[in-house]
Amino acid sequence: MxxxxxxxxxxxxxxxxxxxxxxxxxxxxxxxxxxxxxxxxxxxxxxxxxxxATAQLRARALAQTLTPRVRERTVAGRMTAAWVLGCAPAPERPVMLVESTRRLARLGTGDRLLVHEVRFGDLDVVDIAGLRVTSGLRTAIDLALHSEERTALPVLRRLLDHPGLGLTPALVSAGLEAMPRQPHKERARRVLGCLGSPEGATPEGRPAGGPLERGPSC
Incomplete structure (x- = not known):
């Protein structure tokens, strides 16, 4: 070329x-x-x-789709963060997280993004090529809490296998327990408890399937 x-x-x-x-x-x-x-x-x-394809390249690509205001005030999270890290398919509508002390109405995101209000800890956000992204640990916890079980498990396994993240099921479980007043916490415990089961098994013991579970491995 x-x-x-x-x-x-x-x-x-x-x-x-x-x-x-x-x-x-x-x-x-x-x-x-x-x-x-x-x-x-x-x-x-x-x-x-x-x-x-690297995390830096994916972060730069995502940044191109965001307005400067959104880039400044939000953090790529959940499945979108997992994609940036190389462990999930590219999102159709990126998920961006905003500190709950900020006002969503002022972001002007339209319908191109899914934006959720959250609270961040001191170590929950990292910078990748100038884009703020949830850390590997926070990403794994959020997926266990907020993603459908059959979708979350394969991506969580890829995050755990990622050589640069240093995640273990015990570390993710400890991080989950350290987050107070989280809805769906019991479901998240159940999802994390399945991480030691054979690849492709779901909490109900059914084979996993569906397009979101065939993303690129780390």
Whole structure:
């Protein structure tokens, strides 16, 4: 792929992340995708076809879909954070978390995002390529609490297998117990208790299935 295809400086900090109008139109990007020059990484965000998918690249791609105000005030969380970490499929509607002391109405997110009010601890948020994302531990706890069991288990297993996160079932369980007044806590305990069961089993003992459970492994 010739270097002249992308604007000068587009690759600073990593491979270029392209959206319609920066500098190619949506039609041009779709044609380039058909030709195998670029690939879609998230929504209408493209990267060079040969670019290695990393947490940094996914974070930069997600940041391209957010307004500066949303980037400043929210944190990528739940399945969206798991995607940034490489353990879940790309989200159709990114989940962004906002500290409960802030006002959601002022964010102006429209219907492109799912935004939830939460409380963060001191170690719950990390910076990845300039995007705030929930830590691996907080992400795992949130998935156990808020995601449907059959969807959460395969992603939780990938998070536990991720060599850079240092997670164990005991650590995630301890983090869950340290969070006070959480709804669905008993269900989350049940989900975490299944992490030692054979791959693909659900809390009810049924084989797991469905498109969300076939995402990329870490």
């Amino acid at each position: 010739p270097d002249s295809l992308f604007p000068r400086g587009a690759g600073l900090g990593g491979p270029p992340v392209l959206t319609a109008g920066c500098p190619f139109s949506a039609v041009e990007l779709q044609a380039m995708e058909s030709d195998g020059v670029v690939r879609r990484i998230l929504a209408q965000v493209y990267v060079p076809a040969a670019a290695r």
